[in-house]
Amino acid sequence: MRLLLLWALAACLWSGTAQAEWHRASSKHFVIYADDKPDDVEKFAEILERYHLAMEALTGRKIAAPSPSNRVTIYTVGSQRDMRRLTGNKRIGGFYAPRAGGSSAFVQDVRFGGRETDFSLIVLLHEYAHHFLMSSSRFATPRWMNEGSAEFFASARFKRSGELEIGRPAVHRAGDLFYAKTIKLRDLLRYERPEGSSDEEYNFYGRSWLLYHYLTFNNERQGQVAAYWQAMHGGLDPVEAGEKIFGDLDQLDKELDNYLGDRMSMLVFEADRLVPGPVEVHALSKGMNAALPLIIQTKRGVDPDMAAKLLPEIRKVARQYPADADVLAALAEAEYDAGNDAEAIAAADAAIARDPSIANAYIQKGYALFRMADDATDQATAYKKAMAPFSALNAREKDHPLPLIYYYRSYLDQDLEPSETAKNALFQASQLAPFDDEVTFQTAIMYAQEGNLVMARDYLKPLANTPHGGPISRMSHAIIDAMAEAPEGVSFRIDYANLLETLPAPSTDSTEGED
Numbered sequence: 001m002r003l004l005l006l007w008a009l010a011a012c013l014w015s016g017t018a019q020a021e022w023h024r025a026s027s028k029h030f031v032i033y034a035d036d037k038p039d040d041v042e043k044f045a046e047i048l049e050r051y052h053l054a055m056e057a058l059t060g061r062k063i064a065a066p067s068p069s070n071r072v073t074i075y076t077v078g079s080q081r082d083m084r085r086l087t088g089n090k091r092i093g094g095f096y097a098p099r100a101g102g103s104s105a106f107v108q109d110v111r112f113g114g115r116e117t118d119f120s121l122i123v124l125l126h127e128y129a130h131h132f133l134m135s136s137s138r139f140a141t142p143r144w145m146n147e148g149s150a151e152f153f154a155s156a157r158f159k160r161s162g163e164l165e166i167g168r169p170a171v172h173r174a175g176d177l178f179y180a181k182t183i184k185l186r187d188l189l190r191y192e193r194p195e196g197s198s199d200e201e202y203n204f205y206g207r208s209w210l211l212y213h214y215l216t217f218n219n220e221r222q223g224q225v226a227a228y229w230q231a232m233h234g235g236l237d238p239v240e241a242g243e244k245i246f247g248d249l250d251q252l253d254k255e256l257d258n259y260l261g262d263r264m265s266m267l268v269f270e271a272d273r274l275v276p277g278p279v280e281v282h283a284l285s286k287g288m289n290a291a292l293p294l295i296i297q298t299k300r301g302v303d304p305d306m307a308a309k310l311l312p313e314i315r316k317v318a319r320q321y322p323a324d325a326d327v328l329a330a331l332a333e334a335e336y337d338a339g340n341d342a343e344a345i346a347a348a349d350a351a352i353a354r355d356p357s358i359a360n361a362y363i364q365k366g367y368a369l370f371r372m373a374d375d376a377t378d379q380a381t382a383y384k385k386a387m388a389p390f391s392a393l394n395a396r397e398k399d400h401p402l403p404l405i406y407y408y409r410s411y412l413d414q415d416l417e418p419s420e421t422a423k424n425a426l427f428q429a430s431q432l433a434p435f436d437d438e439v440t441f442q443t444a445i446m447y448a449q450e451g452n453l454v455m456a457r458d459y460l461k462p463l464a465n466t467p468h469g470g471p472i473s474r475m476s477h478a479i480i481d482a483m484a485e486a487p488e489g490v491s492f493r494i495d496y497a498n499l500l501e502t503l504p505a506p507s508t509d510s511t512e513g514e515d
Contacts, residue, residue, distance in 0.1 A: 022284040022292050028052075028065055028277045031073040033292060038281045047158050048074075049276030051125060052132065054166055054269055055153060061136035067399035069359045070432060072096075072131060074105045074124070075296045083108050086300055094120050096127030097301070100401040100433035101363070103131065104299050122172055126154035134435045140461030141229070142238045143191045147205055148212030155209075162271025167213060169264050173206035177260060183207050185253045189238040210256055217265040218255075221246075287321030295330050298337065307337035318347070325355035332364035341368035348389070362393040363402055370406065374413060383410045404429035405439060408446075418446070430459070437463055437472045444476070448492040453483050456492070 025032040025045040029052050034041045056062050077086055083094065086106065094107040105127060108120035129150040133141070151173065157165040170177075180203035188207055215225045224245050231241035239249075246252050284292065294314050302310060314334040321327045328351035335344035348365035351358055369386035376382030387410055394403035408426040411418040418426075423446060430443040444459035456479075463476040479494060486492050 022289050023281055024284060026280045027071075029071055031071050032076075033074070033284075033296075034076045036076070038283070042279050042281045045279040045281075046276045048124075048128070049279070050158075050164055050269075050274040051128070051153075051156060053274040053276065054156070054164055055129065055132050057269070057274075058153075058166065058267070059133075059136065061132075063132070063135045067397050067432070069101045069397060069400050069402075070103070072103045072105055072128065073299075074107060075299065077106050077108065077296060086297065094123035094127075096124070096131065097299075098131060098134075098433075098435040098437070100405060100429060100436040100439050101359075102299075103435065106296070106300060119172060122154050125156055126150045129153040131435050134462070138434055138458065138462060139229070139233055140465045142189065142232065143465055144188050144204075144208040144211065144238075145225075145229070146465070148208035148210075151205060151209035152212050152216065164269040164271075164274060165266050166269065167216065167264075167266040169266075170206065170209045170213075173209060176203045177206040177210065180206070182257075185211070185242070185249045185256070186239055189242045189249075191238075207256070210260060213264065214256060214259050218259075285321070285324055285326065287317060287324030287327040290320065291317045291327050291330050294334075298330070298333055302337050304339070307334065307339075310334055311338045311340075323354060325351045325358055325361070328354065329358045329361040329364065332361055332368075336364050336368050336371075341372050344368040357396070359393055359397060359400065362389040362396075365389040366393075366402075366406060370409070370413070379414050383414055386410065399432055401429040401432040401436075401439070404432075405442075408442075423450075437466060437470075441472050441476065444479075445494065448479070448483065448494065451489045451491045453486060453488050453492060456483065 021037075022033060022035050023038050023041045025034070025041045027045045027049050030045055030048050032041055032045050032048075034044065077083055083106070094105070096105045097103065105124055107124050127150075129152075130146065133146075133149065151170050152167055155168045155170045155172070157168055159165065183202045183204055188204070188211065191204070212225070215221050228241050228245040231244050232238060236244060242249055291314065294310055294317070297306070297310060298314075311334050314331050318324075318327050318331040328347050332344045332347035332351060335341075335347055345365050345368050348361040348368075351361035352365075366386060366389040369382075369389065373379060373382035373386045387407065390403035390406045393400055404425040408418055408422045408429075411422050426439075426443055426446055430439050433439050440459050440463055444456045444463070447453070447459065448456040460476040460480050463472055464480060466473045482494070483492055
């Protein structure tokens with residue numbers, strides 16, 4: 001299978017001298033945009049849905065079907081060179097951006113049916129495993145379990161016969177497993193490595209996969225993964241829990257070394273055991289064929305300079321296809337990114353007038369109105385107006401998290417105490433989008449300020465242990481430490497200025513998509 005976008009031809013796409021043949025596949029959990037044959041795009045969606053079903057079967061966890069806008073949207077961007085152009089990083093083979101109401105994954109060409117799974121697909125499967133596990137449980141998980149389980153699932157192979165193999169050897173980690181420095185189990189559990197070294201140098205991902213795989217398939221250690229997790233939730237730290245559940249950690253280290261050379265087991269799902277739901281595929285309009293390469297760059301995230309460079313190109317496409325509502329919604333997003341609020345609102349209104357079902361048009365209009373409301377003289381009126389497009393979106397898609405988030409934010413932005421309804425809205429958004437760290441963090445702060453420190457800690461712990469670290473992770477660690485002596489039931493107000501000064505320096509943890 002070939003999913004390919006030739007970025008070298010991108011300049012021709014907007015001039016009309018070349019035309020891509022983009023298709024959109026829509027399934028229960030995924031939306032896929034691919035420049036490929038309809039049958040191949042449909043097969044891609046079916047494969048991912050079967051992967052989701054396999055994870056449900058193996059973990060015993062089920063998550064409610066997401067609302068249409070809360071599905072993961074996957075964009076195929078071409079070769080490794082194309083991914084490098086998109087990200088500016090030659091080490092990234094694909095990446096996932098978890099956002100409430102707009103989670104996106106970006107992958108290279110994807111091919112199926114070979115002896116080993118295509119690496120770009122491995123990256124996608126790894127990141128979706130994180131998405132699934134975060135969506136199905138809010139409990140904090142140590143980093144080795146986060147990454148070990150994601151690697152365990154990501155080594156899946158989809159056979160032409162329809163069989164799905166889970167738990168295969170992580171061949172893509174073979175170099176690290178056999179040639180990198182071996183991190184000792186005690187250090188793996190707490191995850192400590194010399195400052196300035198990389199995960200790969202100390203074989204963190206490979207060793208995490210090996211431990212998870214061994215505990216899954218070793219008959220004498222059946223149930224230890226779940227027992228270890230429960231011991232941690234009972235209050236033990238990762239090493240204490242390991243000593244209680246796994247026993248002699250040095251002995252387990254030796255067992256892992258021996259296991260690396262053994263013949264390994266895997267799980268095989270027959271084709272008829274994992275039956276995905278329907279997949280709808282349709283060709284994109286001419287306008288969207290021209291706009292999609294630009295939309296991909298926008299969805300990846302832009303800074304002001306990038307937004308300014310993209311805007312003339314998207315405006316050009318919009319002039320060529322003035323009646324295409326999807327293009328107009330993309331124009332609204334580009335105008336907003338470039339700081340042009342009035343223009344963003346005008347484009348969004350034009351999109352809604354032509355097709356009131358396009359969620360992104362309401363979102364971009366709401367974003368622009370919120371930004372304008374911040375400087376308004378009559379803020380009460382301005383924020384009421386700013387909520388209107390989000391309310392309209394909520395009426396069309398009641399489980400879309402952004403209207404809930406912005407309803408709560410409308411209070412904060414006016415320095416008002418949120419109502420109980422607003423607090424419940426934020427809580428509901430955190431349930432709909434547990435993979436969005438910013439929403440989880442905001443919910444934790446809400447509970448801390450209420451004096452509900454138990455709930456605040458429950459929300460902060462997964463952030464503190466998030467696989468990729470980052471500022472929110474470090475902030476969460478610091479807040480948990482600061483709350484240690486705080487009395488329950490008393491509002492805990494966070495002094496961000498002082499807290500930022502005490503934060504540890506950023507680690508060298510892997511950035512998005514390098515898994």
